[in-house]
Amino acid sequence: MNETTRNIFLSGVGGQGTILASNILGQVLLNAGYDVKKAEVHGMAQRGGDVTTHFRFGEKVYSPLIKRGEVDYLVSFELLEALRYINWLKPEGKVILNNYSIFPPTVSLGKIQYPKDVFETFRKHFKNNVFLINGSDIARSLGNIQVANVVLLGALSDFFPNLNPDQWTHAIKEFLPARLHELNLKAFHEGRSACSPAVVGFR
């Protein structure tokens, strides 16, 4: 295992915008001089199914897929989809949870319960490395629930002190049409401050 390679795992539900978030992330890290690989599944899985992105960066990255148990950062757009990948984390891994639930069909039908206490489960195992973000609420308050992806990206950006905010906002502008810049930059900055120690773990 290449020790310098870092692994980010994004999970969510088809349609939540994980792919855009990982595209921006890739551009930022490439611009910063890293080798980058990312893997995601498109197609049938997008129709409301669970979606994941394996994202890896470092000096030289071989596999596009992360080994189970080697995730440094789990960024989840949905609570159940976070819990599904809890076993993929390193013991010292960091977790960014969007405080948002989308019921899968078996839950909608009342056949099985949506897992309770997802945040508490993560806290039990990962202590202060768990960060709960009201990404979808923040996005809705900005006027579009779809920008929750950029809110979460903002939250993640706070974990890379060697990359300055301009590097991120530059990439966001590169990937989005001009009419969406203002909204997405706001979303990014809201997310970036949402992870600060004063607010984390507030519920």
Next chain:
Amino acid sequence: MKRILQGNEAIARGAWEAGVKVGCAYPGTPSSEIMAALSKFAEVYTEWSPNEKVAMEVGHGASLAGGRTIVCMKHVGLNVAADPFMTISYTGVKAGMVVAVADDPGQHSSQNEQDSRHWTRFGKVPMLEPADSQECSDFTRIAFDMSERFDTPVLVRSETRVSHCDSPVELRERNEAAVPVGLDKKDVPKMVMVPMYSRIRRILAEERIGKLAAYADDAFPFNSMEIGDPSVGFICSGVTYLYTKEVYPQYSFLKLGMPWPLPRKLIAEFFKKVKKVIVVEELDPFYETEIRAMGFKVRHGKDLIPAIGELTPTIIEQSLSKAVTGKRQKSRKPLVKTEDLPSRPPNMCAGCSHRPIFYALKKLKLFVFGDIGCYALAVAPPLSAMHASTCMGAGVGGAYGASKVLGKEGLGKVCAVLGDSTFLHSGITPLLDTVYNGGYSTTIILDNRITAMTGQQEHPGTGFTIQGEPAATVDYEKLAKAVGVRHVRVIDPYDIENSINVIREEVNRDEASVIITKNSPCILLRREKPKERFEYPSYRIDTELCTGCRICLQINCPAISWIPNPGRTKGGQKRKGTAFINKDQCVGCEVCAQVCEFEAIIPQGE
């Protein structure tokens, strides 16, 4: 300059850099983005062909006229295109012709898991197998040169984890190809494959594979040996190389950029240099079998590595740990038993026009011969409204075949359902069969105006080309009548009662009939403004009237869920809970309101 490109984009980029003039494809996951990306380059003529066989034939014609050509498809698409492919191997090409085929190990989005590497040996055509986006670009470029040099189509084999992985690619300039545009002088023995000539070409194809094997050994730049710790040597190709290198970076590797024909000398040299050879392949033991047949002692291969599903670094480590390091891999105890969590299978979108049709078919208790597309999701419970599904267009022939055995007993019991794009791909000929041979069956064409499942590609029924230019549009009614179907009906799928009546009438008819949905665009297709046809933006549950009967849950709409909450309706009826409609997801299609027997689903705000 380097840019991050998806593997598919990199194949397109490599083709463009190689001076490609024509690109043809039928979309199919995970290959679809190749042609979508290539269509952005002004120098290239690109098209969505009606199916892969047509794409292959158009591509070959373009090559013969002197234009470098790329033809793209998913693994099962090459089955459709196999007929021209196997004989183009004999005629060869003029300008370079590359066939890009993308496999789907693990069947993320496919009906089977075939290993396309078998086509290379079967077709006597060389194959290149890139591992990441840089190689997608490099290998595609060199594939064009090989194609012209050896007078053969060249396969570039990708797969989900190559096609849909992103990594940096060095961008290059476009090199216009050296082959002149124009038709060559008549060369019947090369180009007209009747037996007297194809027998001769058959021999040449065999000789060509010999020459390619020598090239693989002596000149091909992408078969590479990396000698590290010689106690173990891995032979692998494609993304499997990257997985193995990730897990065991310190050992030795023979990386095959061309899995067929194999570089015999290089393999022999590798066996001399390393002590214990392990062949790591995804899916079938393709070159493991060949290397063993050459007489080399392969220590491990498919005895340890699974042949089913996709490989991952985790699986490779678990499978090989004992053989490589002498120690079994210890896995950490899971923190949570995640296999007990609710699964999240894909589902038809809220407001999808397919949903009410399948509700109608279920009500009619029909045996539904389904097909390949989003509507295959109707198989999922609680809708559970599909009984068979095989491949593109198979439902039409299937329903007709069943009718031949069932006779009059089968009237009112079977139908075929397929989408617009699938019908144009492979549904017309079986319909012709039904008419010609005097059978019965009802073919329901779900016309949502796009190839939806693969991410909204145009087709001959949408009115637009791949570049978004206006195009001739198929008229399904006229087409069905032209092949001899006398009973062609048009329905609004959102009117469930009418759909049930029309379908009932047609499936009871002792001859071929066709039902086409109209005004039913894919709910994601913005161009058609699909939501504007709905009267209200969203619906809600009237909790005073909801009896908790759960019938609305049976349509499997992602916006509707169950809230357990024992109580009574306004009228005093006992209930265990009520339905709930998520306003964020509801688009107001009204299908749930139509199935509700208690008028408990009403427009939002009323």
